[in-house]
Amino acid sequence: MRRIWGFCIASLVGLVAVAPAAQSAPNSAPWHLDRINQRSGPIDSNADLGALTGAGINIYIVDSGVLPTHEQFGGRVVAGTDPVSSTGESVIDPRASDCDGHGTHVAGLAAGTTVGVARGATVIAVRVLNCDGDGTVDNVVAALRWIRSHHVSGKAAIVNLSLGVDRNDDGAAIDAQVTEMLAEGIVVTIAAGNGNQNGVPYNACDISPGHVPGALTVAASTFADTAASYSNGGPCIDLFAPGGDSSARILSAWNTGNSDYSNDVGTSMASPLVAGYAALLAQQQPSLCAAQISDAIVQRATPNALGGVIATTPNRLLFVDTSPIPATVPGLASNIITTVSSGSVLASWELPCDGGSTLTKTTVSLYRGSTLLQRRTLTPGTTTARFTRLQNGVQYRVRVQHHNAIGDGASTTRWKTVTVRALRSGETIPVRSIGRFAGDLTMKWKVASSSRGVCKVLSNPTSIRFLRAGTCRVAIRTNAGGTPAIHNLRVN
Template sequence: MACASAGRRRRVGAPAAVVAVVLVALSPTQTVPAQGVQAAGEAGTQGYIVALKRGAGAPAAASGAGRALVERYGARVRRVYGSALNGYAVRASAAQAGRLAADRRIASVTRDERVSLRWTRVRRMAPPRAHARPPWGLDRIDQPDRPLDGAYTAPGGGRGTTIYVIDSGVRASHEDFGGRARSGWDFVDDDPVAEDGNGHGTHVAATAAGTRYGVAKKAAIVAVRVLDDRGEGTIAQVLAGMDWVLRHARRPAVVNLSLGSAAATPLPEWDAAVRTGIAAGLVFTVAAGNQDRPAASFSPGRVARALTVGSTDRADRRSGFSNWGPGIDLFAPGDRIVSASNASDTATRTLTGTSMAAPHVAGAAALYLADHPFATPAQAGAALIAGASRGRVRGAGAGSPNRLLRVAN
């Protein structure tokens, strides 16, 4: 489906830029205390994410009782989450949110913050030249040691699996997808056409499953758009995208989140949504973050059962921006990665970041699931970890497991 099919204009990012990409909260997301709420906009309203408790006697978000509970305190429901989260996105004053948080049937009330892609470094370079060799990242992950051999050989192509890309959308008509990409839902414009006006999502999707640039060259791709053309959105939109995936996903499936918080403040609803998806049998691959700090401090990479991915460069060094520590599961190539661009159906772009490392692992997970369609997320993760090249990452960081992604026949 062509980007222009819906007739909306999309801004296209600079095609010659090499960037490190992370999703950042413009201000820390905080859980609202039950008493003494002191928040900006006390007299007005702002967005909150409300999670209801689960279990016997707890109301379901989709029920009239759950909605009535929230509205009883004056909150206005904007979105209902019934799969990834038992809860709502609401508008409320800080005082109303505080009273709501005090109710014993409420698990948490968290401010919904604006989030945005942060371009942390830009290097001007010539556009990549067309050539027969695969991108260096693919070349690296199919062999345990350097030097690179100029080829990429994968065990199968991931046929029969689906990779859900929760991002800025995907240019599904790009030739690198070969008709295997489609739209799921657009939670920015609230329509079924998840066009990409930013470019990040298209690049990520092709790295995971493009015909030339991807790891799993026969996997299907479903785009779920939660970020606008500027790479901005809200946590509520991200949760809506995850909720949609949990309702519609067909296993075997992988969910890629090349985004996360920039503040080292837990986002409990986001973490809970990832855990719910994993419990439902979906493999989650998550970018570790570009803050050069412990990965376990950031949501949703802090979720233990997700596959949290750090970035390496061509020399097998941990990228200087990449997060590190025991929260990392695998490292994968993330520096100067060539992949598809949203600029046209043939365009390419070179980007840098843990955003680029995570889809390498998403593609590898799809390859495994194609051969083991009934495997659990834990089994898929264990297989990728067991198959990784060990001791190859230079300067992996304190506490980091020294494991570099490897796909092998």
């Protein structure tokens, strides 16, 4: 069985999803917010998290959807992708809304106006769990791929996954997508899971995607400042955040009405609090790399604040500290595409995170084997370079590196190898042979009107037919739209 479950207690113990009795709005700040702005307990009736709100930052809530009209969101919910409805498993309208409740609760904790951390962030509802609160690996993978194509390169974004699957249940496919998201500048927060049901600590390293090292894997703490008895533990935990227990649950938005609330318990509730904090940091410094934000969150957590933490689990509790994060070198360019024409290669890429310090230049290098043939220095912001006078039939390699005042970003892991050749009139080629994104993301291709006489795009399978000699202009864009990459193909 390749089933995904959400990490609130109700779903873990296999209860039929019954909407908890709706509560009314909180009169004062809930304890989960009060606790995370102070180093030690008990809570002090002050839940001030500072001036940052996460405004302008996208938090993707990968869950059962989100009730977009709930009063906690003030119109800040955007419908993302909804593979559960698309595949007909349980269709709801509006798209990516919530017929379970789990996702609305989780989103409220990340970004609710009074129950959440990032009270001005944009929530993008990504629905992978059905009305019973479970889902499939395939739908999660499809959703994460969509997020990667929707995410704007070079700008920090947050993904929360309050769900998981046993690693040996095809978890590798989800892990791979999480690893790509991290490389593309997305902070990923993941619930550790609630497997510790019988007093035997369950190791979060056995859960996908919670064991992926670069992600922030969040265990649950209680009102009494202990590790929650149900929470998974072990060395794959990055930090704890309030997840509550039966004596003090976590209040957040519920899907049954625009002013309905419910109390819930689980690592599902802890993880989005960390996601909200990440959004505050991203708002302050939007071009930070994901690892800078994640590392700061771990380093700023309060050490040894909790009782009952087993020796292999890091004892760190979420602490919201919004001081600026020091700059580092830029990250890696993503989605590097190399497109050949006769005697030339066009390289294009998406800008990386700048590490918190403005890019000063880009260098693009062309190699034949290990021999450097050309190195170009480009003004910052440039995203294409064409190399000409190359030999057809020869394999070349391109690499891209970015620089800022701190130093030189990494480049060596993102080589692109391409064999230069002529494109001939009468030939039909698959569009992916002129370049595709790493990880094979869904993209849109369009031939410019000026080159309709030279070539046209054929659909299913997608290919390009060259009608005669000339220049064919092809625009590529991802699902999300944005600025298309223009590729000029010279047809002989």
